[in-house]
Amino acid sequence: MAEGINLFPLFLSFRVALTATLLAFLIGIPIAYFLNRSNGRIADIIDTFLTLPIVLPPTVLGYYLLVLFGRQSSLGRMLEEKFDITIVFTPTGAVIAALVVSIPFLIKSARSAFAGIDPSLLNAARVLGRTEFNIFLTIILPLAWRGIAAGITLSFARALGDFGATLMVAGSIPNETMTMPIAIYDALLAGNRDLVNILVLIMTAVSIAVLYIINRLEKKLNKGQPL
Amino acid sequence: MTDSTLKVAITKKLKHFQLDVDFEVKKGVTGIIGPSGCGKSMTLQCLAGLQKPDSGEIRLDDQVFYQSDVRINVKPKERKIGYVFQNYALFPHMTVEENITYGLKGKSPEEKKQKAFDMIEKVQLAGLEDHYPEQLSGGQQQRVALARTLVTEPELLLLDEPFSALDYHVKHILEQELIRILEEYYTGTVLLVTHNMEEAYRLCDNLILYEQGQIVQSGKKEDVFHRPATVSAARIIGCQNLFPVHSVSEAGDHLACKAGDLTLQILSQPVPEAVDHMGIYAENIHFRKADDHTDNLFDFTIAGRLKGIHRTSVTIHVENTLSLTASVPNEEVDSLSQEDVKVELPPSQLFLLESR
Secondary structure, eight states, rough: OSOOOOHHHHHHHHHHHHHHHHEEEEEHHHHHHHHHHHHHHHHHHHHHHHHHHHHHHHHHHHHHHHHHHEEEEEHHHHHHHHHOOOTTHHHHHHHHHHHHHHHHHHHHHHHHHHHOOOOOHHHHHHHHTOHHHHHIIIIIHHHHHHHHHHHHHHHHHHHOOHHHHHHHOOOOOOOTTTTHHHHHHHHHHHHHHHHHHHHHHHHHHHHHHHHHHHHHHHHHHHOOOOO | OOOOOOOEEEEEOSSSSEEEEEEEEEEEEEEOOOTSSSHHHHHHHHHHTSSSEEEEEEEEETTEEGGGTEEEHHHHHTTOEEEEEEEEOOOSSHHHHHHHHOOOOOSSSSHHHHHHHHHHHHHTTTTTTTGGGGSSSHHHHHHHHHHHHHHOOEEEEEEETTTTTTTTHHHHHHHHHHHHHHHHHHEEEEEESSSOHHHHHHOOOOEEEEEETEEEEEEHHHHHHHOOBBBHHHHTTTEEEEEEEOEEETTEEEEEETTTTTTEEEOOOOOTTTTTEEEEEEOEEEEEEESSSSSSEEEEEEEEEOSSSEEEEEEEEETEEEEEEEEEGGGTGGGGSSSSSEEEEOOOEEEEEEEO
């Protein structure tokens, strides 16, 4: 490892963050939709638990995940025996850690975006003969897209930068589960300042580029929509 | 052939009162009037299936939309009702054409386009097909909302405060336009909700007066406006002068009514069972020089004035026993203070009411 820089952590970080964000989108949007539709106490309780990862220290969160998915737990054992899936100390574990820390941002943004839609638009669509699912696709998603895109951006950034939860669940096995933030810490401990500088720069540049792209996308998709 | 008769008998508990209405509406425009928050819009939402009543029945001809005892509650999308919302509820991310085709289903794209195009012509929106709602004026938005609904050929059309979002100076033009579009292209039943009496009178054939979730009076607009039956009804339609009456007795072809220290002659009319009030519109109080031939001519003093653009509201004390408000053209206000000018309460314009 004298001259060449090992870019594995960079690729792993992006793979983990992208997968986690995609999962967060697929899981988070329906949750946000149903939270927005039901305003009862149960929705509030669910909302509280879903917001917890924002407040909890990532190491605490990571510890919970470790307990939940570890070999000692029945869930972890079942996943391993029945589906041959190991969570702890694998890239899958990194994805789960990133998903859990990032999904609250997406749910929060999407929920408030859904709540911001004038209910009479939905009523108009109902009276015009559309099904709820069709209304979700043709009215709700397009109108909430700005808020959802903001949520995607935030949750992607959070997933990309996670250190504590990922370290607890996935560890820091070089070339296997060592993500960018962990690699930076690792290089710093090893006293390799040059490597730290390069990794930090790469991370910053790529993050800026991704955020910029998402922002552009968000603007484009919002054409024709009033402010 | 159906005659688009709508029968409604529903109850629904609301926050501050119970909505409990029972009415039947036939072809033509029927207005539901009442103060804000009296259950008007809730009624429309129940008709459209957007809200569920607690009990009762809603049917249009032989189709049952809602019937509580057999647990029928047809979904909004299957009721084929047209609904124009208060703020028009146009989809902001869709063009005029996309908005108008949104409710057309099961047709080929060409067919949809053709139908939308025809409707766009009818409501005079040609050239604006690719515009977004935010680029349109209030009146154009209203026409898009109307077109979006009418293109689905609804059997019942619900209009919720269609003019409340518009500036005063375009209101009159748009009212005429709405009447034109409805007369030319819509033959079904129209139910219009408003709190504006003038608007209701201009647009509707029949009226239903609402107060606190109850129907106070209903019927042809002329009857409702000129012969309100109760004090509540008179108040809703904007009659400013309501005062207690102590006795009513026949006097030839007239009725003689005692109100305060006055005896008023009024034209023969059905006397409500529990008659206890009388009313007269502010516009119907006249002022004239004293003569011997006119009934109900009294002395008065002016207690206050409130000058409007065209007319002045004048508060008068009649013979020191009755306080009334008259609406007088601004240029005639000064002549009221002249000597031997008296106030006339025309017998044909006074009506008897019960407070119930």
